Amino acid sequence: MGFSLMRNQKFMPAIKHLLIISIAINAGLLLKLLHDGHEWAVEPGPEPNGKNEVRVVKNVFPEPKPANGVQNLSRATDQYIHLDRGDPTMYEIYWKQMGDKTTLVLSGWQSISYFSDTENQCWFLEPGFANAVTRLHNLVGNAQTRDYHIVVGTGSTQLFQAALYALCPPNAPEPMSIVCASPFYSSYPLIIDCLKSGLYKWKGDASKFNKDEPYIELVTSPNNPDGSIRRAVVNGSGGILVHDLAYYWPQYTPISFQADHDIMLFTVSKCTGHAGIRIGWALVKDKEVAKKMTKFIEISSIGVSKDSQLRAAKILDVIADTYEQTQKFDKATPFFHYGFNEMAKRWRQLRSAVSKGQTFSLPDFPVEKCNFSGQTFGTQPAFAWLKCEKAVDDCESFLRKHKILTRGGTQFGSSKKYVRISLISHKEEYDEFIQRLSLISSMDTP
Amino acid sequence: MGFSLMRNQKFMPAIKHLLIISIAINAGLLLKLLHDGHEWAVEPGPEPNGKNEVRVVKNVFPEPKPANGVQNLSRATDQYIHLDRGDPTMYEIYWKQMGDKTTLVLSGWQSISYFSDTENQCWFLEPGFANAVTRLHNLVGNAQTRDYHIVVGTGSTQLFQAALYALCPPNAPEPMSIVCASPFYSSYPLIIDCLKSGLYKWKGDASKFNKDEPYIELVTSPNNPDGSIRRAVVNGSGGILVHDLAYYWPQYTPISFQADHDIMLFTVSKCTGHAGIRIGWALVKDKEVAKKMTKFIEISSIGVSKDSQLRAAKILDVIADTYEQTQKFDKATPFFHYGFNEMAKRWRQLRSAVSKGQTFSLPDFPVEKCNFSGQTFGTQPAFAWLKCEKAVDDCESFLRKHKILTRGGTQFGSSKKYVRISLISHKEEYDEFIQRLSLISSMDTP
Numbered sequence: 001m002g003f004s005l006m007r008n009q010k011f012m013p014a015i016k017h018l019l020i021i022s023i024a025i026n027a028g029l030l031l032k033l034l035h036d037g038h039e040w041a042v043e044p045g046p047e048p049n050g051k052n053e054v055r056v057v058k059n060v061f062p063e064p065k066p067a068n069g070v071q072n073l074s075r076a077t078d079q080y081i082h083l084d085r086g087d088p089t090m091y092e093i094y095w096k097q098m099g100d101k102t103t104l105v106l107s108g109w110q111s112i113s114y115f116s117d118t119e120n121q122c123w124f125l126e127p128g129f130a131n132a133v134t135r136l137h138n139l140v141g142n143a144q145t146r147d148y149h150i151v152v153g154t155g156s157t158q159l160f161q162a163a164l165y166a167l168c169p170p171n172a173p174e175p176m177s178i179v180c181a182s183p184f185y186s187s188y189p190l191i192i193d194c195l196k197s198g199l200y201k202w203k204g205d206a207s208k209f210n211k212d213e214p215y216i217e218l219v220t221s222p223n224n225p226d227g228s229i230r231r232a233v234v235n236g237s238g239g240i241l242v243h244d245l246a247y248y249w250p251q252y253t254p255i256s257f258q259a260d261h262d263i264m265l266f267t268v269s270k271c272t273g274h275a276g277i278r279i280g281w282a283l284v285k286d287k288e289v290a291k292k293m294t295k296f297i298e299i300s301s302i303g304v305s306k307d308s309q310l311r312a313a314k315i316l317d318v319i320a321d322t323y324e325q326t327q328k329f330d331k332a333t334p335f336f337h338y339g340f341n342e343m344a345k346r347w348r349q350l351r352s353a354v355s356k357g358q359t360f361s362l363p364d365f366p367v368e369k370c371n372f373s374g375q376t377f378g379t380q381p382a383f384a385w386l387k388c389e390k391a392v393d394d395c396e397s398f399l400r401k402h403k404i405l406t407r408g409g410t411q412f413g414s415s416k417k418y419v420r421i422s423l424i425s426h427k428e429e430y431d432e433f434i435q436r437l438s439l440i441s442s443m444d445t446p
Numbered sequence: 447m448g449f450s451l452m453r454n455q456k457f458m459p460a461i462k463h464l465l466i467i468s469i470a471i472n473a474g475l476l477l478k479l480l481h482d483g484h485e486w487a488v489e490p491g492p493e494p495n496g497k498n499e500v501r502v503v504k505n506v507f508p509e510p511k512p513a514n515g516v517q518n519l520s521r522a523t524d525q526y527i528h529l530d531r532g533d534p535t536m537y538e539i540y541w542k543q544m545g546d547k548t549t550l551v552l553s554g555w556q557s558i559s560y561f562s563d564t565e566n567q568c569w570f571l572e573p574g575f576a577n578a579v580t581r582l583h584n585l586v587g588n589a590q591t592r593d594y595h596i597v598v599g600t601g602s603t604q605l606f607q608a609a610l611y612a613l614c615p616p617n618a619p620e621p622m623s624i625v626c627a628s629p630f631y632s633s634y635p636l637i638i639d640c641l642k643s644g645l646y647k648w649k650g651d652a653s654k655f656n657k658d659e660p661y662i663e664l665v666t667s668p669n670n671p672d673g674s675i676r677r678a679v680v681n682g683s684g685g686i687l688v689h690d691l692a693y694y695w696p697q698y699t700p701i702s703f704q705a706d707h708d709i710m711l712f713t714v715s716k717c718t719g720h721a722g723i724r725i726g727w728a729l730v731k732d733k734e735v736a737k738k739m740t741k742f743i744e745i746s747s748i749g750v751s752k753d754s755q756l757r758a759a760k761i762l763d764v765i766a767d768t769y770e771q772t773q774k775f776d777k778a779t780p781f782f783h784y785g786f787n788e789m790a791k792r793w794r795q796l797r798s799a800v801s802k803g804q805t806f807s808l809p810d811f812p813v814e815k816c817n818f819s820g821q822t823f824g825t826q827p828a829f830a831w832l833k834c835e836k837a838v839d840d841c842e843s844f845l846r847k848h849k850i851l852t853r854g855g856t857q858f859g860s861s862k863k864y865v866r867i868s869l870i871s872h873k874e875e876y877d878e879f880i881q882r883l884s885l886i887s888s889m890d891t892p
Contacts, residue, residue: 087560095555102554106757108764109541111722114533114715124722154600154724154747161746165641187745194745195611198642269560276557276570276752278600299633299640300607301600305751306722311552318554 081433083422084405086224086382090346090424091273094338095315101329102318104311111306121287122294124303125152132316133266133281139320140336140372142248144260148283149290152304153297156246156267156280161191161300163242163263163282166292167216168199175199179206180218181233182413183225183385185244186420188218205413206233213238219261220244222253225412225420226363227381229253246270251339253379254370262286268312270382272319272335273424278305279312340373343380346423346430350384353438360441361387384421395419402436527879529868530851532670532828536792536870537719540784541761547775548764550757557752567733568740570749571598578762579712579727585766586782586818588694590706594729595736598750599743602692602713602726607637607746609688609709609728612738613662614645621645625652626664627679629672629831629858631690632866634664651859652679660684665707668693671858671866672809673827675699692716697785699825700816708732714758716828718765718781719870724751725758786819789826792869792876796830799884806887807833830867841865848882 095102116126129152134145153159168176178192182205192202203209206217217239221230224247232241243261247253249271267280284290297303322334333341354360363385365378386406388395394416396408409418423430541548562572575598580591599605614622624638628651638648649655652663663685667676670693678687689707693699695717713726730736743749768780779787800806809831811824832852834841840862842854855864869876 085560089559092555092558095553095558098554100553104552106550106552107541107546108544108548108761109538111720111754111757112538112541113535114531114721116722154751158747170642190745194742195641196616196644198644274557275560276562276749278747278749278751296640299636300746301604301724303722303724305600305724305754307753307757308557308751311557311753315554 078403080403080405081429081436082405083425083429083433084407084420086270086422086424088269088273088275088382088424089426090342090430091339093427094333094335095273098318098332101321102315104314106307106310110310114303116303116306116309121291122149122151124294124297124306125150126306126309126313128313129279129281129309129316132313132320135320136271136316137283139323140250140255141258142250142255142372143245143264143266143283144258145283148285149287151282151284151290151293151297152309153280153282154301154304155269155278156244156265156282157187157191158297158300158304159265159280159282159293160188160242160244162293162296163265163289164192164200164216165296166289167240167242167263170199172199172214174213175201177201177203177209177211177213177215178218179203179209179215179234180220181206181230183223183409183418184218184413185220185224186407186411209234210236212236214240216240216242218242218244220246222247222379222381225383225407225418226385227253227365227379227383228363229366229379247382249339250336250370250372251343252381254368254375254377255372256368256370263289268315272312272315274312274315277308277312279308336372340375340380343382343423344377347380349430349434350423350437353434353441354386356438356442357440358389359392359443360437361389382422382424384423386419386421387417388419393417399440402440404433404436524849526849526851527871527875527882528851529871529875529879530853530866532716532868532870534715534719534721534828534870535872536788536876537785539873540779540781541719544764544778548761550760552753552756556756560749562749562752562755567737568595568597570740570743570752571596572752572755572759574759575725575727575755575762578759578766581766582717582762583729585769586696586701587704588696588701588818589691589710589712589729590704591729594731595733597728597730597736597739597743598755599726599728600747600750601715601724602690602711602728603633603637604743604746604750605711605726605728605739606634606688606690608739608742609711609735610638610646610662611742612735613686613688613709616645618645618660620659621647623647623649623655623657623659623661624664625649625655625661625680626666627652627669627676629669629855629860629864630664631666631670632853632857655680656682658682660686662686662688664688664690666690666692668699668825668827671829671853671864672831673699673811673825673829674809675812675825693828695785696782696816696818697789698827700814700821700823701818702814702816709735714761718758718761720758720761723754723758725754782818786821786826789828789869790823793826795876795880796869796883799880799887800832802884802888804835805838805889806883807835828868828870830869832865832867834863834865839863845886848886850879850882 114124116124130150133150137143137145151159151162153162164178175198178200180188189202192200209215215234215236215238217232217234219230219232219241221243222228223230241261243259243264245259245264246267247270248259262285264283265280268277269275282293284293319335322329322332351362354362367376367378369376386395388398392398396406396416396419399406399419406419406421409415412420560570562570576596579596583589583591597605597608599608610624621644624646626634635648638646655661661680661682661684663678663680665676665678665687667689668674669676678685687707689705689710691705691710692713693716694705708731710729711726714723715721728739730739765781768775768778797808800808813822813824815822832841834844838844842852842862842865845852845865852865852867855861858866
């Protein structure tokens with residue numbers, strides 16, 4: 001449809017060069033117009049070989065206002081640090097470094113029709129997005145796609161509800177029990193019980209579920225909040241599994257096998273960092289389940305933003321390109337390598353801060369070989385599941401006194417001794433957090 | 447943030463001119479690259495004075511594949527015409543005529559954070575979109591915005607559910623009754639009963655509701671499917687009203703008053719034609735209701751696509767610009783005038799076809815003065831509520847035999863004698879429909 005300059009394969013070479021020049025003029029003018037003094041900045045950037053090296057990065061775009069009003073934290077330690085949400089702003093710097101490689105141009109006449117692909121049972125799925133999803137899974141090797149149906153959703157949150165709708169019989173005498181081993185993602189109970197549905201009901205910790213009745217078990221792996229690698233825990237008959245694999249990407253955990261579960265949920269937010277794009281996808285084995293999930297999304301929002309699907313396709317394709325067409329990227333760090341190194345650094349900083357005293361502890365993770373990168377490492381989750389030791393009973397309140405906002409363990413079906421801390425926020429915010437935590441930890445007198 | 451060339455107010459004139467030249471080079475190259483043989487095409491296009499005149503329109507973009515596989519209809523009368531959905535593809539030609547005026551450029555690092563505006567209680571509402579919504583309502587005069595809270599949603603469909611969630615008490619002994627006068631929008635019962643919510647329950651035709659208990663009445667005006675101008679019909683106490691004003695725009699109906707209801711729902715789909723963008727908004731008087739609606743959208747999809755909000759903002763702003771900054775648009779027809787003339791033409795065609803015999807009838811609409819355009823006219827709805835007269839009892843099946851797909855009256859809580867027909871599809875599709883309907887009508891022997 002000609003919506004994207006970068007993806008059209010039909011360009012004649014001469015015109016292509018003219019276009020590149022023209023785009024360069026635009027970019028240059030934009031740069032000038034934005035009145036940004038920081039044309040060159042030194043940023044720590046990892047190299048593909050896995051070593052962290054300081055390198056010069058052209059900072060062509062102005063720094064956006066950080067979320068939650070946290071600004072100049074290093075000079076303003078009296079401000080709150082918001083690590084209670086998994087806002088993946090860590091990735092912003094990477095996408096800035098990629099310059100116009102992921103820029104998308106949308107014409108005014110696009111996104112008119114509700115329909116994206118009337119040949120597909122998921123009629124609102126953009127073919128380009130479906131292709132990009134398949135391509136990325138094939139590259140990373142984290143999930144089977146052959147013989148799977150792709151359903152797109154407004155984030156994996158909508159797909160999660162679509163799965164429940166599809167799996168629960170409409171006329172059962174009792175709502176289906178939905179369980180998940182504790183600690184579980186704090187939003188599951190909220191989403192499930194929000195409308196007091198007669199189709200399903202949150203029944204809490206899967207490890208305590210022993211009723212002889214149909215149930216759905218949610219398996220989140222790596223787990224949110226604690227990063228553990230999980231399998232189903234209920235030993236009952238009649239159970240259906242929904243796998244939330246939002247974090248099963250090589251920056252967070254070794255890709256040790258190609259997942260082939262019945263229903264697997266993924267989200268752009270935690271894969272590429274584009275949370276504001278609100279795009280997720282499900283890989284679904286059974287055609288009828290995929291059909292019912294599609295029906296739910298049709299009823300609840302008449303499909304999913306085309307614009308966001310087009311953007312997500314572009315971004316996922318560029319990630320694959322950084323591995324498959326390296327010559328196009330002028331030695332740029334491939335995406336997952338960047339993410340991996342950044343997460344590794346943040347976990348080193350965190351473990352170092354925690355080890356300064358006896359106030360806190362962190363979980364350990366088994367080490368495995370990653371089939372994607374070839375490296376052997378332990379999971380380095382997007383969240384830290386921090387435990388307050390000794391006399392600190394309410395870890396969330398304790399950290400709040402130090403102006404560090406986290407999410408308390410009780411929200412995850414666990415104890416107040418724990419908090420979940422986002423590790424994927426802006427660098428400045430994270431650095432300030434590490435400074436404060438080091439200080440608290442080394443005081444050792446909570 | 448510099449995402450849009452057209453909206454940045456800080457450009458220095460000289461650089462602005464360079465940019466325009468540069469964009470023109472891009473547009474020109476695109477044109478050349480798209481290999482579209484139809485560089486100039488004659489399209490009927492109305493003028494601002496309200497008269498229909500044939501004028502030359504530069505067709506700079508290739509014709510996209512029509513939705514539902516309907517191609518070359520005038521040469522393929524054996525194909526089905528899909529008028530069962532209100533897919534607003536009619537507007538595509540207008541937005542093509544506007545060329546790059548509504549083109550949006552999105553950089554790869556945009557839409558990272560979940561947050562759009564942490565100062566706003568609707569934290570995922572893009573400020574530019576909120577401004578554009580307010581500006582457009584102020585221009586058209588169809589709704590009050592002062593002292594209203596704006597909540598953005600994934601189409602008005604999600605906002606409708608958010609309103610129900612916000613208005614129904616969480617611990618009531620019985621689900622709240624939801625009613626709407628028949629004929630009602632066919633999706634209301636599906637959305638409401640989809641999850642068998644304990645908060646609310648569909649109770650059908652509002653005119654038959656006489657229980658002495660709390661209820662929510664949905665008032666759709668102009669009404670989908672029949673185009674009638676509506677007010678609440680239930681005469682009970684404890685009723686709450688939700689106004690669906692998706693079609694209260696001057697291309698469909700005279701803007702006879704500035705609506706100031708408690709909750710008013712709007713959608714980009716039916717205002718500008720961008721259905722695939724999935725953006726709607728609610729104007730909400732009560733702060734606590736707006737807060738709860740926001741909470742529902744947070745729980746059900748963690749906000750709304752930023753990309754789509756940015757595009758919607760751009761499009762709404764350009765519509766306002768076509769009225770307020772006419773010099774920028776080189777005599778282009780302002781948007782609502784285009785829509786008005788197109789709807790008027792389609793209704794003339796339809797009434798003419800129906801009048802060829804006694805097989806069908808259509809509703810009449812009262813004539814009013816439009817405060818926006820100054821014109822006096824009757825509602826010309828996006829849907830026709832067509833009645834099959836005489837021996838035809840099942841109008842949907844009857845038309846299906848002629849390969850015209852419509853939505854049958856029973857889905858709207860009405861009789862099989864009626865069907866709803868979309869009047870806002872592609873011109874080619876609509877013209878073919880009119881041809882077939884004229885033929886059926888003039889045969890007069892169903």
